[in-house]
Amino acid sequence: MSKTLRVLAAAAMAALLTTTTAACSKTRSTDNAPADSGPALVGIAMPTRSLERWNNDGAHLEDLLKKAGYKTSLQYADNKVDQQITQLQNMINDKAKILVIASIDGTALAPVLQTAADKKIKVIAYDRLINSTPNVDYYATFDNYKVGQLQGQFIVSKLGLDQGKGPFNLEPFAGSSDDNNAKFFFAGAWDVLKQYVDSGKLVIPSGKKLPNDDAWKTVSINGWKSEGAQAEMDNRLNSFYTGGKKVDVVLSPNDSLALGIAQSLDSHGYKPGADWPILTGQDGDLANTKNILAGKQSMTVWKDTRTLGDQVAKMVDAITKGTAVETNDTKTYNNGVKVVPSYLLPPVVVTKDDVKSKLVDSGFLKASDLGL
Numbered sequence: 524m525s526k527t528l529r530v531l532a533a534a535a536m537a538a539l540l541t542t543t544t545a546a547c548s549k550t551r552s553t554d555n556a557p558a559d560s561g562p563a564l565v566g567i568a569m570p571t572r573s574l575e576r577w578n579n580d581g582a583h584l585e586d587l588l589k590k591a592g593y594k595t596s597l598q599y600a601d602n603k604v605d606q607q608i609t610q611l612q613n614m615i616n617d618k619a620k621i622l623v624i625a626s627i628d629g630t631a632l633a634p635v636l637q638t639a640a641d642k643k644i645k646v647i648a649y650d651r652l653i654n655s656t657p658n659v660d661y662y663a664t665f666d667n668y669k670v671g672q673l674q675g676q677f678i679v680s681k682l683g684l685d686q687g688k689g690p691f692n693l694e695p696f697a698g699s700s701d702d703n704n705a706k707f708f709f710a711g712a713w714d715v716l717k718q719y720v721d722s723g724k725l726v727i728p729s730g731k732k733l734p735n736d737d738a739w740k741t742v743s744i745n746g747w748k749s750e751g752a753q754a755e756m757d758n759r760l761n762s763f764y765t766g767g768k769k770v771d772v773v774l775s776p777n778d779s780l781a782l783g784i785a786q787s788l789d790s791h792g793y794k795p796g797a798d799w800p801i802l803t804g805q806d807g808d809l810a811n812t813k814n815i816l817a818g819k820q821s822m823t824v825w826k827d828t829r830t831l832g833d834q835v836a837k838m839v840d841a842i843t844k845g846t847a848v849e850t851n852d853t854k855t856y857n858n859g860v861k862v863v864p865s866y867l868l869p870p871v872v873v874t875k876d877d878v879k880s881k882l883v884d885s886g887f888l889k890a891s892d893l894g895l
Contacts, residue, residue, distance in 0.1 A: 561786075563843050564594040566614030568624045571602040573815060574710060574747065574779055575808045576828060577625065579647075584623065584832040591840060602746055604628045611635045615642060621839050625649040628701045629858075632656065645842050647835055650828075652703040654858040661848055662856050662865040663835045665826040667704045670870045671711020671776070673824050674803040676773055679715060681801050681821065689724030691771035694759055695731060696752060696784070698776045700743040703858075708776040708805070711741040716774070723779060728763040728770075744780055753783030760791050769793075772801040778811035780804075780825055785819045795819055807882055809892060816893065825873045834866050857867050 565588050569581040577599070585597045596614050600607035604627050614622060615638055622644055626632055629652055636646055636658040648654070648662040678684050696707030719725040731742050744751040752775070764770060770788075775781040781804035793799050795818030804811050807825040814820040833881070834849075841848045850864040857863075873881050879895060882888045 528795065535714060538882060562592050562594045563620040564596060564614075564617060565839055566609055566611065566617075566619040566622045567597045567649075568614070568622065568626075569597070569599045570607070570625050570627045572599045573602065574853055575810075576806050580625070580828045580832060582752045583829055584649075584835060587836040589834055591836065593839070593843075600627060603622060604631050608632065608635050612638070615639050615644060619644060621645045621647065621842055623647045623835055623839070624647050624653060626651050626653050628656040629703045630701070633658070640685060647838055647842075648833060648863065649835060650704070652856050652858055653864065654703060655860060656858065657860045659858065659863055660842075661850065661863075662863040663831060663838060664704070664865065665870050666867045668711040668855075669706035670805055670824045670826070671713070672715055673711075673870060673872050674708075674774065674776070674805070674822075675712035675715025677803060677822050678712075678774065679719070682772065684724050687724075689719065690726045691724065692728050692764075692769065692822040693720070693725045693772050693774065694729060694756070694770050695742050695774040696755070696776060696780055697739045697743040698780070699745050699747050700740045701745070702747070703741060705776065706739060712774055712776070712803075713739070725772075728768065729759045731764075747777060747779045748862055749779050749783035749786070751783065752780040753787045756784045756787035757790070760787065764791075769798055770800045771802070775803050777805040778808040778820075779806075781820055781823075782808075782810055782814070785814055789819070795888065805870075807887060809888060812873075812878055812882060812888060812893060815873070815878060818875075822872055822874045823854075825869070825871045825881060825887075827871070827885065829887070830868055833843055834868065838866070 567581060567584055569577045571577055571715060581597050585595045588595050598610040600610055607627050622639060632653055633656040636656050639646060640658040646659045648659050650664045652662055653659045680703050682688060682691055689836055697709040716725060773784055775784055781802055784802060799818060801821045804820055804823040807823050811820055811823055851864050852865040852867050853862060856865045883890045
């Protein structure tokens with residue numbers, strides 16, 4: 524080979540080596556790049572579509588996060604724990620950075636949340652505390668004990684119990700026994716009403732005795748189902764309210780139960796404006812607000828869940844940006860393993876007189892849907 528050819532061959536080999544080295548360097552750079560570049564994925568796990576409020580909550584939070592530039596995976600679990608666990612596992616597999624969970628059973632998620640923690644995924648408990656696991660980072664909810672207090676105080680005021688009036692017949696109900704919030708709702712109300720039960724100003728003809736912290740479960744309605752509350756109220760009225768005896772007040776922790784209770788009262792001949800009992804509720808659902816206007820429900824404790832979604836969206840943003848997450852309660856919500864840093868929002872009482880000013884004027888419900 525001539526000297527000229529040898530020089531050209533060497534130059535060609537050098538060029539090839541340079542190209543190969545550059546290609547190898549580029550491949551290594553790609554391998555080391557974050558696999559999750561782009562908008563962060565936020566998994567939103569809601570318990571069911573069967574209650575109006577969860578549809579509203581999920582849609583509102585998803586809309587906020589999408590507008591803020593996040594990817595979302597919104598899933599409803601039809602009140603089936605196994606289905607919710609599978610949905611959460613799928614979100615983890617899809618490399619979600621944050622999970623927002625309104626749990627069905629707050630004690631059943633420890634294993635799947637350990638998987639999330641192993642992948643450094645942050646968890647926000649939405650409205651329902653997740654129990655028996657260290658792997659829940661934040662909790663956002665309303666002041667659930669206050670919800671019950673407001674219901675109890677409303678009953679005291681309407682009946683004049685604090686003025687010595689009575690006795691009155693009371694039937695107490697509680698929410699689903701697998702929902703951590705249910706015990707707070709009931710405790711808040713019972714701490715107000717118990718003194719009047721003890722003094723005989725409130726009488727429970729069905730014999731439902733609630734002497735200790737866990738006894739509320741004896742009056743709980745699983746799944747917060749309207750039909751469950753209706754069947755239970757039917758049973759109590761048929762068994763304990765014969766011979767002209769009437770129920771004067773029903774403590775219902777939320778609107779779903781109140782709807783079923785109202786249907787039972789209606790079928791047993793109770794009439795608004797005549798002998799319809801005081802009936803409490805919570806959530807400001809459309810059907811129940813119509814009942815309030817019709818005199819078939821006395822009040823609802825409104826938790827503007829849009830503000831809950833707003834707060835959770837702020838939490839997601841703070842976690843993503845690595846800034847401080849705002850909380851206002853670091854003492855109350857012990858999940859059995861840790862006290863979960865929480866943000867509590869204030870609930871509001873709504874009666875017939877302020878349906879328009881509170882629910883309609885705020886845009887929560889439409890006047891046309893209420894016939895106003």
